[in-house]
Amino acid sequence: MFHLRKVSRDVARVAVKTRRLSSAPERSLVDLSVDKEGIAIVQMQRAPVNSLNIELMRTICDSVSDLEKDKCKGMILTSASPNIFSAGMDLMELHNPDMKRLEEFSKSMFDLVLKLFGSKIVTTAAIDGYSGAGACVVALALDYRSMTAGKARIGLNDTAVGIPPAKWVADLMTRTMGQRNTELALTSSFMFPAERALQVGLVDEVAKDKEDAVERCKKFIKLYDNILPAVRTHTKLSLRQDFIVEFEKNREQYLKDFMNTITNPAFQNGLDIYISSLKQKKVKAAA
Numbered sequence: 001m002f003h004l005r006k007v008s009r010d011v012a013r014v015a016v017k018t019r020r021l022s023s024a025p026e027r028s029l030v031d032l033s034v035d036k037e038g039i040a041i042v043q044m045q046r047a048p049v050n051s052l053n054i055e056l057m058r059t060i061c062d063s064v065s066d067l068e069k070d071k072c073k074g075m076i077l078t079s080a081s082p083n084i085f086s087a088g089m090d091l092m093e094l095h096n097p098d099m100k101r102l103e104e105f106s107k108s109m110f111d112l113v114l115k116l117f118g119s120k121i122v123t124t125a126a127i128d129g130y131s132g133a134g135a136c137v138v139a140l141a142l143d144y145r146s147m148t149a150g151k152a153r154i155g156l157n158d159t160a161v162g163i164p165p166a167k168w169v170a171d172l173m174t175r176t177m178g179q180r181n182t183e184l185a186l187t188s189s190f191m192f193p194a195e196r197a198l199q200v201g202l203v204d205e206v207a208k209d210k211e212d213a214v215e216r217c218k219k220f221i222k223l224y225d226n227i228l229p230a231v232r233t234h235t236k237l238s239l240r241q242d243f244i245v246e247f248e249k250n251r252e253q254y255l256k257d258f259m260n261t262i263t264n265p266a267f268q269n270g271l272d273i274y275i276s277s278l279k280q281k282k283v284k285a286a287a
């Protein structure tokens with residue numbers, strides 16, 4: 001049986017870790033709550049756009065570990081930012097990086113993907129807004145995705161940012177969308193609205209708003225009510241083992257490849273321009 005009091009202790013623990021790891025966050029990077037049925041909502045709240053820095057990735061990872069330990073039924077990853085699920089990796093982590101921090105960043109990214117993909121609990125995302133690149137990878141590592149119709153977009157726009165998608169990223173997407181759709185999505189960096197994402201299998205359901213997206217995740221988690229959790233986990237992990245084994249085997253190489261891409265001067269030049277264009281957009285909007 002799940003106890004609410006225990007969960008608030010967990011929340012406090014996550015908040016403490018976050019304060020220790022990061023230079024200045026005033027509050028926890030995720031808001032974690034669990035309902036009476038043992039369904040957790042892990043709400044990212046790293047303003048303004050939930051960009052994934054080391055601290056946010058570690059906090060999500062630790063939250064999932066805590067929920068697994070507490071034998072939670074399932075989790076819903078969502079966002080506190082209106083219209084943004086997550087802007088993907090924190091570009092500031094990639095821009096003129098300190099080598100040691102970049103290595104830590106890469107490790108945190110791999111740890112998070114493996115934690116989510118291999119989680120014992122049912123993992124879902126209620127995607128209510130932009131979910132690009134690294135955020136799309138996070139969503140793909142989960143069991144189920146519901147996404148709101150309207151302005152929200154999801155996709156792997158890595159090539160647009162100047163990062164050729166790693167083999168493991170393409171594999172993760174292929175498992176969900178198949179070879180042809182993945183090829184088209186990755187080469188074009190297409191950002192899918194919810195209905196198109198549903199057609200290609202990138203998301204599982206289209207919701208009318210965030211509340212509906214969360215409800216659909218809950219419904220999905222409850223589909224497993226009559227299945228023994230250990231049997232469900234065993235089945236899921238045996239079907240995912242090939243990816244996990246391959247990832248672990250090549251992890252060092254993936255790390256080197258990623259670090260080489262990021263530290264390449266041509267990538268850094270491109271990133272300068274990309275970041276300036278993001279800032280410029282704001283200046284133009286204000287004018």
Ligand SMILES: CCCCCCCC/C=C\CC(=O)SCCNC(=O)CCNC(=O)[C@H](O)C(C)(C)COP(=O)(O)OP(=O)(O)OC[C@H]1O[C@@H](n2cnc3c(N)ncnc32)[C@H](O)[C@@H]1OP(=O)(O)O
Nearest residue numbers: 049051087088089090091092109130132133134137158278
């Ligand atoms: C964990 C597993 C990861 C595994 C990944 C492996 C594959 C690696 C591939 C890709 C890596 C990436 O993820 S690179 C990041 C890609 N993301 C983007 O290109 C998104 C860029 N941002 C936008 O398009 C827009 O900001 C937005 C649509 C997300 C929001 O638009 P909006 O108009 O609402 O807000 P602003 O544009 O004004 O942004 C507000 C504020 O946030 C800053 N910002 C935006 N995105 C990022 C980011 N990704 N990292 C850091 N900061 C970001 C933006 O510059 C503004 O800052 P200021 O207020 O200071 O101007």
